[in-house]
Amino acid sequence: MNTRINHQEVSPEIYNTMLKLEGFIASSGLDHTLYEFIKIRASQINGCAFCLDMHTTKLRSMGETNQRIDLISVWREVPFYSARERAALELTEAVTLISKAGVPDDVYSNAREYFSENEFLTIIMAINTINSWNRIAISTRMVPAQAQVQV
Structure with missing residues (x-):
């Protein structure tokens, strides 16, 4: 499998715009x-292998346990995540799959128990940003072996 387009080389403007979103979130607290x-x-x-590889590697380098990284996909089934983390993961699922059911009131209410209005909006922006990165990586067929940048 080969990369279709190197978006960073072909359009540095697009890449730099995405990096600005990352910078905003990184500096948001x-x-x-x-x-x-x-x-x-x-x-x-x-189903973004490129981003999964990048972010699991990054989280491990930050000192997170393999168990918590490996079990994110089944976060509801294990007691390893805080209520705040669970609310963010639930919101991530709802926003990523927004065409299925929108963001249900109970998901919104649960998230608002743990996050201020500003934090909620920042998390929405964070979810939108990674969804954009996923769509770029999948559309251009980026694969982990070809990782050139850290986001």
Whole structure:
């Protein structure tokens, strides 16, 4: 499997725009581990091998346990995530799969128990950003062996 287009080389403007979104989220105060959980869960749902490889590797380098990284896809079935992390993962699933049921009121209410309005909006932006990265990586057929950048 070969990469179709190197988006970073072909359109640095697009790549730099995405990096600005990343920079905004990184400077927002959103917990970095939580952001990586969001990235991993959305990437699992979207089937983005490139992003999964990148973000699981990053989370491991941050000192997160293999168990918590490996079990994100079944977060409801294990007691290893805080209520705050669970609310973010649930919201990530709803927003990533938004065409199925929107963001149900109970998901919104649960998230708002743990996140302020500003934090909620930042998490929505974080979910949108990783979904955009996933769509770029999948459409251009980026594969982990060809990883050239860290996001």
